[in-house]
Amino acid sequence: MSKELIRLADVSMAYDGEVVLNNINLYINDSEFLTLLGPSGCGKTTTLQIIGGFVKPTAGSVLFDGVRINDIPPHKRQVNTVFQRYALFPHLDVYDNIAFGLRIAKLGEDEIAKRVTEMLDVVGMRGFEERKVDNLSGGQQQRIAIARALVNRPKVLLLDEPLGALDLRLRKDMQVELKRIQQQMGITFIFVTHDQEEALTMSDTIVVMDKGEIQQIGTPEDIYNEPKNAFVADFIGESNILDGIMRADRVVEFFGRRFACVDEGFAKDEAVDVVIRPEDVDIVPADGGHLCGTVTSVTFKGVHYDIIVDFHGFKWLIQTTDYQPVGTQIGIRLNPEDIHIMKKSKYSGMFGDYSSYSAEYDEIGDAEMAEELEEEQE
Amino acid sequence: MKRQLLSGPYLIWMGLFTVIPLVIVLYYAFTDSLTGSFTLKNIASLGTYLPIFLRSVWLSLLSALICLVVGYPVAWTIAQAKPSHQRFFYLLVMLPMCISFLLRTLAWVSLLEDTGIINRLLGSVGIGPLKLMRNNGAVILGMVYNYLPYMIMPLYTVIMKIDPRLIEAAQDLGCDSAQVFRKVTLPLSLPGIVSGLTMVFVPAVSTFYISQKLGGTGSTLIGDVIESQFKAAYNPNLGAALSLALMVLVLICVAVMNRFTGDDESVATL
Numbered sequence: 293m294s295k296e297l298i299r300l301a302d303v304s305m306a307y308d309g310e311v312v313l314n315n316i317n318l319y320i321n322d323s324e325f326l327t328l329l330g331p332s333g334c335g336k337t338t339t340l341q342i343i344g345g346f347v348k349p350t351a352g353s354v355l356f357d358g359v360r361i362n363d364i365p366p367h368k369r370q371v372n373t374v375f376q377r378y379a380l381f382p383h384l385d386v387y388d389n390i391a392f393g394l395r396i397a398k399l400g401e402d403e404i405a406k407r408v409t410e411m412l413d414v415v416g417m418r419g420f421e422e423r424k425v426d427n428l429s430g431g432q433q434q435r436i437a438i439a440r441a442l443v444n445r446p447k448v449l450l451l452d453e454p455l456g457a458l459d460l461r462l463r464k465d466m467q468v469e470l471k472r473i474q475q476q477m478g479i480t481f482i483f484v485t486h487d488q489e490e491a492l493t494m495s496d497t498i499v500v501m502d503k504g505e506i507q508q509i510g511t512p513e514d515i516y517n518e519p520k521n522a523f524v525a526d527f528i529g530e531s532n533i534l535d536g537i538m539r540a541d542r543v544v545e546f547f548g549r550r551f552a553c554v555d556e557g558f559a560k561d562e563a564v565d566v567v568i569r570p571e572d573v574d575i576v577p578a579d580g581g582h583l584c585g586t587v588t589s590v591t592f593k594g595v596h597y598d599i600i601v602d603f604h605g606f607k608w609l610i611q612t613t614d615y616q617p618v619g620t621q622i623g624i625r626l627n628p629e630d631i632h633i634m635k636k637s638k639y640s641g642m643f644g645d646y647s648s649y650s651a652e653y654d655e656i657g658d659a660e661m662a663e664e665l666e667e668e669q670e
Numbered sequence: 671m672k673r674q675l676l677s678g679p680y681l682i683w684m685g686l687f688t689v690i691p692l693v694i695v696l697y698y699a700f701t702d703s704l705t706g707s708f709t710l711k712n713i714a715s716l717g718t719y720l721p722i723f724l725r726s727v728w729l730s731l732l733s734a735l736i737c738l739v740v741g742y743p744v745a746w747t748i749a750q751a752k753p754s755h756q757r758f759f760y761l762l763v764m765l766p767m768c769i770s771f772l773l774r775t776l777a778w779v780s781l782l783e784d785t786g787i788i789n790r791l792l793g794s795v796g797i798g799p800l801k802l803m804r805n806n807g808a809v810i811l812g813m814v815y816n817y818l819p820y821m822i823m824p825l826y827t828v829i830m831k832i833d834p835r836l837i838e839a840a841q842d843l844g845c846d847s848a849q850v851f852r853k854v855t856l857p858l859s860l861p862g863i864v865s866g867l868t869m870v871f872v873p874a875v876s877t878f879y880i881s882q883k884l885g886g887t888g889s890t891l892i893g894d895v896i897e898s899q900f901k902a903a904y905n906p907n908l909g910a911a912l913s914l915a916l917m918v919l920v921l922i923c924v925a926v927m928n929r930f931t932g933d934d935e936s937v938a939t940l
Contacts, residue, residue: 346841367846441842
């Protein structure tokens with residue numbers, strides 16, 4: 293089950309002197325669902341292309357089953373790819389698209405028919421054999437692209453933002469679908485996305501990347517609950533990040549007050565970043581909490597309200613199901629397990645301050661995505 | 671309504687210089703040269719010219735195929751080059767078209783004739799003079815040389831439009847570079863091949879200047895015959911009938927070629 297299949301050792305990549313990957317070390321186990329997660333330009337797609345063989349790293353080794361495969365061209369690798377925007381062959385119908393790889397491998401037509409039909413069942417597209425790919429919807433093209441790759445029974449399936457072009461509803465369905473297919477076929481999936489929710493939903497392991505470097509590798513729970521630095525804390529979900537000082541093991545001081553926490557192993561009086569997730573904060577009457585602040589803005593989000601609370605001039609984002617009108621004085625309580633301590637990093641001070649919060653905050657990510665798609669279309 | 675008015679000048683132009691002349695051609699083709707009365711004589715006599723029609727089709731088809739074989743690698747190479755280089759290469763391909771068609775054909779005469787540049791060079795090393803012109807080969811050479819850019823242009827455009835991810839997808843599915851070409855690049859450039867063949871074939875089949883300058887007595891083309899009916903034989907009625915037959919022939923050839931693409935993209939480029 294957990295046998296190592298692919299390893300990237302000290303892999304670096306530069307285009308015309310511009311470093312896009314810096315010393316990547318990563319191993320991927322057999323039958324694992326691994327997600328490369330990061331903002332656009334973080335190097336996640338380049339990492340995928342290196343594994344697929346479309347790009348040769350400028351330094352380092354790519355190992356497959358312990359064998360170095362840097363110089364093996366894509367058509368000789370036991371890896372198949374589901375491309376962004378699918379890249380289905382427009383001159384072939386659905387059946388011939390899926391059969392493409394098998395025909396290249398010179399399988400008999402009987403065997404091909406059997407495997408194509410089997411794959412159409414897996415992706416729920418039986419009856420579409422004769423259709424032109426241009427006449428399919430985005431979600432259907434997506435399924436055919438997955439079938440075309442999986443029919444070759446690769447050891448590893450690479451997926452490059454395969455759900456990016458689908459609408460929200462379809463995306464959620466396909467997330468569940470992909471996870472089901474991966475478990476059914478028992479093969480390794482390497483999935484690239486910039487959508488943190490997608491990554492948390494589907495992955496066994498998440499690799500968070502930024503600026504060509506790996507920021508953290510871990511299970512979805514680890515990444516969410518124990519982010520290694522301010523970048524990860526901010527990129528995965530929302531976080532309030534404050535400056536604190538470790539006074540002793542399990543004791544942190546911020547806002548001039550000591551709090552009990554569960555982290556240890558820091559030096560005495562070491563400056564640290566303190567992460568408090570907006571949903572972990574308990575709201576209590578103004579005089580009954582650890583801290584007291586004023587509500588400055590309220591946004592209805594459906595399941596909960598996003599409220600911004602001003603504590604000593606530092607604004608926090610708090611998520612609550614109880615409506616708190618603007619101007620209310622509220623108190624908060626923090627339990628030891630709600631406080632997560634991180635070492636200072638180059639990202640300290642860049643994230644986690646909601647002083648300039650606006651209701652559009654959440655949509656920034658979507659807008660970036662839309663721009664990316666537009667650029668591609670041009 | 672107003673927008674439709676914008677196409678007015680073009681419609682008037684078309685009417686005056688395409689539709690009316692076509693009507694005149696039709697009129698002449700079905701009337702007698704002396705009496706001016708209705709006759710099928712001109713059409714009936716077309717059979718005599720069948721060998722010349724066939725030769726015209728054969729030579730221009732051969733030229734179109736040679737253009738394809740020569741032009742495809744050129745178009746492919748340009749499409750693979752850096753964008754900044756592409757413009758330069760494209761300009762090089764288009765460059766000969768800046769010089770008059772007549773001049774370029776005459777230049778070939780001075781290269782190929784018995785006392786021409788090539789034969790004099792060969793003569794200085796004791797070879798020749800070789801008979802380089804006044805034959806079908808020279809006519810094909812002239813056609814290929816003059817119409818090659820019309821082949822490269824549509825091919826380049828189509829190859830440029832092929833999504834590079836389709837090439838990657840084919841490699842990913844196990845194709846080596848020869849298989850990528852055969853299974854993906856070539857089928858996807860089919861519309862360009864068809865419009866290239868059409869754009870070479872159509873002007874080549876009706877040309878008369880190239881065959882007059884470079885061809886011999888045995889390489890008279892249908893264009894030459896039509897020209898002589900109007901200018902030498904003073905039989906515009908037969909000339910009109912021949913033109914009509916040529917027009918029908920070209921339309922049939924274009925229709926047949928377009929069957930291969932199955933879409934109307936290549937028709938649009940005509």
